[in-house]
Each structure stands twice: as structure tokens, then as C-alpha cells.
Amino acid sequence: MPEVVKLKRAGRRSGGTGFRLRRWFYRNRPAIAVIVAFGVMVLIGLVFVSLSVSSLSSGSGGETEATYSAPQ
Numbered sequence: 001m002p003e004v005v006k007l008k009r010a011g012r013r014s015g016g017t018g019f020r021l022r023r024w025f026y027r028n029r030p031a032i033a034v035i036v037a038f039g040v041m042v043l044i045g046l047v048f049v050s051l052s053v054s055s056l057s058s059g060s061g062g063e064t065e066a067t068y069s070a071p072q
Contacts, residue, residue, distance in 0.1 A: 015023075025032065
């Protein structure tokens with residue numbers, strides 16, 4: 001009985017840039033998910049800090065040490 005031989009494809013694989021990008025994304029889904037989650041949390045943190053700093057600076061009452069004069 002003759003032996004079946006599978007020939008290797010000559011040349012490069014078919015598929016353009018879109019195919020390669022989708023394949024890379026599929027292979028790296030867990031790492032990409034962690035990076036995206038980290039980025040979202042950083043943005044949420046920056047918004048929170050920005051809002052808290054602006055609320056602290058606007059609610060100070062306008063009195064500072066430089067304008068306060070102690071009674072004598």
C-alpha cells in the first residue's frame with residue numbers, strides 16, 4: 001500500500017493584514033482584556049481625583065492665611 005505524503009504549501013500563507021490582526025487579537029485576548037481594564041480604571045481614578053480636587057478648591061470659603069489677621 002502506498003504511503004500518503006502531505007506536501008507543504010509553497011510560499012506564504014494567504015490572508016492580508018486584517019486576517020493577521022484578527023488572529024493576533026484572538027491569540028492575545030487575555031492580555032488585551034487586562035490592559036483595557038487597567039486603562040479604564042486609571043481613567044475613572046483620574047476623573048475622580050479631578051472632581052474631588054476641584055470641589056475642595058471651590059468650597060474653601062475664600063479665606064486664606066495671607067488674608068487672615070489675628071486680633072491684637
